[in-house]
Amino acid sequence: MSAVDVLVPARAVFHPVVDLGTGTVVAVEAHAGPPAATGGLPPRVDPVSEDLRRAAEAARAAADLRTPLPLQIGLRAETLAFGDPVLAELHQGFAGAGRRPQEIIICVTGGFPPAQRAPVAAALSALRRAGYLVGLGGVGAAHAPLDLLVEGASYLLKLDPGLARRAPSEPRRSALVASLVELAHRLETHVLAPGLETGEQVLHLRELGVRLVQGPALAPPEWRPGMPSPSPSRRAAPRIPATAPTSAPVSRSSPSPASRCRTPRPPKRCWTR
Numbered sequence: 001m002s003a004v005d006v007l008v009p010a011r012a013v014f015h016p017v018v019d020l021g022t023g024t025v026v027a028v029e030a031h032a033g034p035p036a037a038t039g040g041l042p043p044r045v046d047p048v049s050e051d052l053r054r055a056a057e058a059a060r061a062a063a064d065l066r067t068p069l070p071l072q073i074g075l076r077a078e079t080l081a082f083g084d085p086v087l088a089e090l091h092q093g094f095a096g097a098g099r100r101p102q103e104i105i106i107c108v109t110g111g112f113p114p115a116q117r118a119p120v121a122a123a124l125s126a127l128r129r130a131g132y133l134v135g136l137g138g139v140g141a142a143h144a145p146l147d148l149l150v151e152g153a154s155y156l157l158k159l160d161p162g163l164a165r166r167a168p169s170e171p172r173r174s175a176l177v178a179s180l181v182e183l184a185h186r187l188e189t190h191v192l193a194p195g196l197e198t199g200e201q202v203l204h205l206r207e208l209g210v211r212l213v214q215g216p217a218l219a220p221p222e223w224r225p226g227m228p229s230p231s232p233s234r235r236a237a238p239r240i241p242a243t244a245p246t247s248a249p250v251s252r253s254s255p256s257p258a259s260r261c262r263t264p265r266p267p268k269r270c271w272t273r
Contacts, residue, residue: 012061014225017072017192018218020206027105028225029072029194029214032057048086051079056093059104063097067225072105074137077144080108080123081116087126101131107158108136111143124152135190140180149187157184161195161215168204181209 017027032054035045055073062071079086094104106127112120127134135156136148140163149157159177167174177193184191193205196215205213 011064012058013221014062014065014223015194015214016219016223016225018213020202020211020213025069026212027070027072028062028067029074029107030058030062031074032061047076048079048082051076052086052089052093055090056097059094059097059099062225063099065225069225070103070105070133071099072107074107074109076110077108077112077120078110078116080127081112081119083119083123084126087123087130091130101127102133105133105135105156107156108134108144108148108153109138109142111138117145121148121151124148128152128154135192140176146183149184149189154187154189156190156192157187158192158194159210164193164205164210165195165197165201167208168200174204174208177205177210178208185209 012030012032015029015031016025017029018024019026035050035053055075058073059071075090091101094101108120108124124134133155134153135158136142136144136153137158138144138160139146139157141160157180159180163173163177167177181191190212191210192212192214193210194214196202196205196213196217198217201215202213202217
């Protein structure tokens with residue numbers, strides 16, 4: 001990537017997912033921005049259509065940067081509840097960006113009313129059958145039943161960012177995180193702690209058994225795939241390399257998601273299939 005490319009604003013914001021066991025970036029979360037302003041009053045946006053637009057745009061922005069890393073995309077549970085038409089459009093958008101299902105982690109976010117439980121669970125199962133890696137976001141704060149981790153979102157448990165950040169200073173929240181980590185390990189599911197701002201938070205979450213982390217403590221807001229890593233002297237967290245290896249050693253104590261594997265057991269499993 002040239003210096004000019006680095007200075008040109010991206011169509012999406014990128015957050016690296018760092019494996020604390022290896023110190024490498026093992027995936028990239030992408031968030032697309034709002035639609036370009038056209039002047040006058042802002043148009044009324046359908047939430048479902050906007051969700052799908054942002055997902056496809058994030059995938060295209062990552063494709064423009066030619067990152068080989070797995071891509072993490074967030075989608076609201078209420079969007080997925082609309083079923084097959086939404087899933088078909090979602091798949092078409094990813095395919096248009098050159099991404100195969102097994103290269104994408106779909107993280108389902110937000111709570112939903114009990115009446116939407118059945119369609120949400122069906123959508124999660126359909127995504128898994130299509131080959132996508134599926135996770136549940138905001139765990140610990142979102143109004144979503146935990147047994148969805150059993151029924152459909154079994155690949156990733158993504159903690160609520162506020163819960164993760166407050167765990168070091170609040171013993172009760174720390175205990176809640178520890179319980180969720182233990183649950184995830186028993187379900188053979190990865191745990192990701194996002195939004196970490198300090199080295200203290202990173203170290204505390206690691207002590208609780210979390211291996212995958214995100215946040216300003218790991219990379220600056222302007223980070224993009226292919227950019228040099230931040231200076232270790234300025235951040236109290238593992239250094240982020242510009243690129244990640246295609247594989248990494250597997251630890252006996254926690255999952256290593258840097259290489260491709262189909263077996264999802266935490267001590268032996270991998271981030272991509």
